[in-house]
Amino acid sequence: MAPMVRVGTLPMRLLALEMGADLVYTEELIDFKLLKCKRIENKVLNTIDFVDESEGNNVVFRTCEKEKSKVILQIGTADVGRAVRAAKLVENDVAGIDINMGCPKEFSVKGGMGVALAANLPKAKQILSTLVKALKIPVTCKIRIKKTVEETIEHVKELETTGISAIAIHARTRDERPHHKPHPEVIKAVCQEVKIPVICNGGSKEIEKHSDIYKYKELCGASSIMIARAAQWNVSIFKKDGKMEPVLDVIQKYLKYAIDYDSTAMNTKYCIQNILLSLQESEMGRRFLDAQIMEQIAEVFGMKEYCKKKQLEQQMKQAELEQQENEISNDIEPLKKRLKLIDDDTIVENIYFIRSNYGESHDLPKSILHLFLLKNSPNLKPKYKIEKDGIHFRATLELNGKKYVSTSLEKNKKTAEQCASLVACLHLGLVTKQELIANGSMKIIES
Secondary structure (H helix, E strand, C coil): CCCCCCCCCHHHHHHHHHHCCCCEECCCEEHHHHHCCEEEEECCCCEEEEEEHHHCCEEEEEECHHHCCCEEEEEECCCHHHHHHHHHHHHHHCCEEEEECCCCCHHHHHCCCCHHHHHCHHHHHHHHHHHHHHCCCCEEEEEECCCCHHHHHHHHHHHHCCCCCEEEEECCCCCCCCCCCCCHHHHHHHHCCCCCCEEEECCHHHCCCHHHHHHHHHHHCCCEEECCHHHHHCHHHHCCCCCCCCHHHHHHHHHHHHHHCCCCHHHHHHHHHHHHHHHHHCHHHHHHHHCCCHHHHHHHCCCHHHHHHHHHHHHHHHHHHHHHHHHHCCCCCCHHHHCCCCCCCEEEECECCCHHHCCCHHHCHHHHHHHHHHHHCCCCCCEEEEEEECCEEEEEEEECCEEEEECCCECCHHHHHHHHHHHHHHHCCCCCHHHHHHCCCECCCCC
């Protein structure tokens, strides 16, 4: 499966492998962005996460053991130093590194990346040869064909001298777009002149079923075929038995991976839109387009209960891990000491905010508290103070001389604020302890 922006994330990569893809590529990740990341072992999801702490713990790249020997990480770069540092950061978690020299988009070109890097042959060769020497995993690159067959052959031969393990070639020029016909004959001519494996890309219009992959491969004379849009529309194109699956079945399988690996609702929605295509105009499609959170998306496709179950499991596992860490650090003593709270006006509870327990935004703890105050004490305004603990967050809510805080560490500031609001809601009688225990939001810690 080819690199695709927003599509080539972990859920789709795993589904492509399940369907029969031999290798999967990440979406292009810019070197600057990777270098801002910290490598985190996510024990809740059993994944390796590369997290940008400067942007609210945004997960830039997530991978897992299932794909370790099959995933190629594609880097966008225009600098040899940054390229090496970014590649070394992920070297132990991926099967190979690919340098994008084929993207014609303005963002890449202005930054000297993509086709702009391919046009700067000395720099392209320097980056590739340095990476080959610096890494213990294979290095490849992806380019587009030149204006003539001869130019393309000469260009590939130059890149071949860097020691790269393979080269992927999009069968269109830098100025051609998907509506233009590809040029497989150029790829075939290149394959006859070089020794390294050539991967052909750009034939999605010619590939409607699995057997078409082999026809296009033979037409190009390539070692293998890289598929983007045809896989984006229906990833079961990779099934070796040739039996394409209905799009709704594909969506359910994709959605399961998205839920299992805590994909964002926004990214999940984008991928499903690319599978639904014209079905977005149906009643089901319109309900899907109105969905805003993962549980709502799951409900459209009959997976609401599965989504709630997995989200609860993930929340509880996170809570258990936190408790284990506390016990290891002999931290079972007063919670106030652990939270560095010294005053008696602080109310502490072991409460977790589980998004699937709530429907619309007006049902959230912060909204419930806001409406209560608006009705009963309009002059009182809650204030939230955020405390960062490693890569996690905790919020303290100050209201009418009292402080409300949960022991739960959350992955973003918004969720931490909901936790603190839930503590306040409990002590203001807006929710009962029994309700919170019943839905998994509260865990009793024995003193």
